[in-house]
Amino acid sequence: MKEITAMSAMKVADKIKKRELSVQEVVEAQLKAIKLREPIYNCYITITEDKAREDAIKVQRRIDNGELKDSPLAGVPVAIKDNICTEGVKTTCASKMLADYVPSYNATVVKRLEDAGAVLIGKVNLDEFAMGGTTKTSYFGETKNPWNIYHTPGGSSGGSSAAVSAEEAFVSLGSDTGGSIRQPAAYCGLVGFKPTYGTVSRYGLIPLASSLDQIGPLSRNISDCVSVLEVISGHDPMDATSVKQERFIYRQALIDDVKNMRIGVPKLYLEEDLDEDIRCCFMEAIKTFEEMGAKVELFDLDEIRYSVQAYYIISCAEACSNLARYDGVRYGYRAGDYEGLDELYKKSRGEGFGYEVKRRIMLGAYVLSSGNYESYYNKAGRIRSIISKAYEEAFNRYDVLFSPESLSTAPQLNEDSSLSKRKHHSEILNVSVNLAGLPAVSIPCGRDKNGLPIGLQIISKKFGERSIIQAAYAFEKTKPYERPQALL
Numbered sequence: 001m002k003e004i005t006a007m008s009a010m011k012v013a014d015k016i017k018k019r020e021l022s023v024q025e026v027v028e029a030q031l032k033a034i035k036l037r038e039p040i041y042n043c044y045i046t047i048t049e050d051k052a053r054e055d056a057i058k059v060q061r062r063i064d065n066g067e068l069k070d071s072p073l074a075g076v077p078v079a080i081k082d083n084i085c086t087e088g089v090k091t092t093c094a095s096k097m098l099a100d101y102v103p104s105y106n107a108t109v110v111k112r113l114e115d116a117g118a119v120l121i122g123k124v125n126l127d128e129f130a131m132g133g134t135t136k137t138s139y140f141g142e143t144k145n146p147w148n149i150y151h152t153p154g155g156s157s158g159g160s161s162a163a164v165s166a167e168e169a170f171v172s173l174g175s176d177t178g179g180s181i182r183q184p185a186a187y188c189g190l191v192g193f194k195p196t197y198g199t200v201s202r203y204g205l206i207p208l209a210s211s212l213d214q215i216g217p218l219s220r221n222i223s224d225c226v227s228v229l230e231v232i233s234g235h236d237p238m239d240a241t242s243v244k245q246e247r248f249i250y251r252q253a254l255i256d257d258v259k260n261m262r263i264g265v266p267k268l269y270l271e272e273d274l275d276e277d278i279r280c281c282f283m284e285a286i287k288t289f290e291e292m293g294a295k296v297e298l299f300d301l302d303e304i305r306y307s308v309q310a311y312y313i314i315s316c317a318e319a320c321s322n323l324a325r326y327d328g329v330r331y332g333y334r335a336g337d338y339e340g341l342d343e344l345y346k347k348s349r350g351e352g353f354g355y356e357v358k359r360r361i362m363l364g365a366y367v368l369s370s371g372n373y374e375s376y377y378n379k380a381g382r383i384r385s386i387i388s389k390a391y392e393e394a395f396n397r398y399d400v401l402f403s404p405e406s407l408s409t410a411p412q413l414n415e416d417s418s419l420s421k422r423k424h425h426s427e428i429l430n431v432s433v434n435l436a437g438l439p440a441v442s443i444p445c446g447r448d449k450n451g452l453p454i455g456l457q458i459i460s461k462k463f464g465e466r467s468i469i470q471a472a473y474a475f476e477k478t479k480p481y482e483r484p485q486a487l488l
């Protein structure tokens, strides 16, 4: 039999359903793989070994009682990004500030996964407070890319991508504020889905920028991804931005048909400083879609040109206000010795936050200060509206838009980021999607000359998940999942 941990989430769920495997067996296999590989990849901040064992017994009992018949994830071990609250389990945001924080409640997504019988196996690494694209700013050290350990797994959800790729989890949850699900998925050869803003509850997600953040799955194929989406999405009264809409059966969109699908490719995305191998793979993917009957067209979407600037102004402003709560009084780290309240604030924040977090708080405070607010924050807001409108117009003509997910494949971990060219900042390809609240996926579409994975991004209009899934599913049929060769 194929190694348990190498199976897809759907396969293992099916075997559990048919009693060919028990939940305990699956959880033990998963823990064994984690023990074997964790010393190399460092995906996890916390491994919930005891809880996973206890939960395995409980879930098996629920299955035996016939309770979980309709759940696609019953008995499947999942990893959760460590900025998503888990009751009784440390949730650190990869920061010294929250290194000992144990939430007293579950995020809605965690509750929904557990209700569906998924088994939490651990909390995975990220850039501190999800700021970054490499995991290098994590207080708990960087994560390695299972395709090549000298390269980053991407970020900020780098633990989420490496864990699924290294078969240390079947599926995982990440969060995407400006590409943090899609980019690590691309760097590790996975599917990473950022849903429409408001589709998945943010209750219990420690915020980076509340108007941009969205939780979503990372998986080895689109069917696994869709199963997780189905479980975690839907209205939640605990999140004021959660959208009231009928529950969508995402599985119904797994249709191998893109005939007459209208695909738009924004020219700007191809004019950027793209790696040649990525350009080739992207063009090949387009050809595949054309062969399958889709209609592909290049078009102008120049409005997104200033999306990165607008993104940084808005996200830093929101981060600055969200992170004001860490004052050494109520949450997290408190400095050891201080005199008076002012010094308590200064020292706790000064010692608890890392460099990148401080940099963004400063930028946020600057653009929000009187005098600057008008010229920066308001202006960024206006750019945001222009971008949203431009996308809306594009979706009158196209069902989906395609772009490469990143300008380069995973950079080396030791690369000095101050020297790294704009090339490695693929944010131009990602952040406009968050600014407009759109759904987008990254799916594997080939590898570069060094064997590193390349991602194809598919974007749709708000609540257009169905078209994305359909396109991804049809493409996956032509390009089945590839496992990292270097994996032990």
Ligand code: GLN
Binding pocket: 130, 131, 132, 133, 155, 156, 175, 176, 177, 178, 179, 180, 181, 208, 315, 427
């Ligand atoms: N690279 C982006 C940033 O650093 C992504 C952040 C995210 O999506 N969490 O802001």
